[in-house]
Amino acid sequence: GNYYKSHLPVVGKMKDETIKDEFAENFLQSFHRAAMGHLLVNMLGEGISAMMSSDSSDYGVGFRVVRGPDWKWENQDGGEGFLGTITEIGGPGLTQPPIKGVNVIWDNGCKNLYRAGLEEKFDLRVYDIASDGTQHESVKCDGCSAETIRGIRWKCSECQNSNLCSQCYSNDKHDVNHQFLRYDSPEPKKIFKVPKRSESQKVQAMGIFPGASVSRGRDWKWGGQDGGEGSVGRVLSLEDTGNSSYRSSASVQWPSGSKNVYRLGHRGNVDLKCTKATPGGFYYRNHMPIFG
CATH class of the missing domain: 2.30.30.40 (SH3 Domains)
Incomplete structure (x- = not known):
């Protein structure tokens, strides 16, 4: 499917598949300088910054991701739009909260550690959260008529009870000039306003x-x-x-x-x-x- 580049959450540059000693050392030093806290997922939309926290130490494992706003690792991922999978929260020496790095295996087979808040840098956006079982029961997709939306839910803020799954949202079902809200969880507190699709840039998903x-x-x-x-x-x-x-x-x-x-x-x-x-x-x- 497709995804709107600037609408997704964020989850590092090594040209090989192992972490260079200098990078790892700097990463660890920065990590130990960081303040203690919980693992957070920042959801950024049209001027709105929000946080989603989880009590689970493995929250995010299995998520499908793409490069994020602070990406600087050339085409280690295969190129913009190529997908990877979060395989581990943290890494060698990164075991105490806040854990601000994650391991990703890209679909091209490359594996590395990436910044997830370290020094306020975010290398990744989330493409799909459905692997953790997230679903919105009894919420029907108006695009494909699926009875339950799995993964991220997109709700029109201008029409009564109009919802889309991620695939239909990216395929421009419903009016692209309407404002939408993104639901990252069935919980009402995890709702985020995103820009209008008519004013946003699309990226081809690959992998x-x-x-x-x-x-x-x-x-x-x-x-x-x-x-x-x-x-x-x-x-x-x-x-x-x-x-x-x-x-x-x-x-x-x-x-x-x-x-x-x-x-x-x-x-x-x-x-x-x-x-x-x-x-x-x-x-x-x-x-x-x-x-x-």
């Missing part, structure tokens, strides 16, 4: 979507199910994992013809990496929550 070519990734534990190291399969669809983790797995067909479902964010695990990414729609950049 592991249906049609993408993939091979075994960092968390692969399925032996020779893929046909062996280096085998390339094709993504058929994104799938839910059980009844409480949505869009957190991918169905893949391998050259042998065998099919199976693999983790793409479920409990922070990523079994696959892209060898050829495909478009997944769009998103409004500044409408998405900033992770941190």
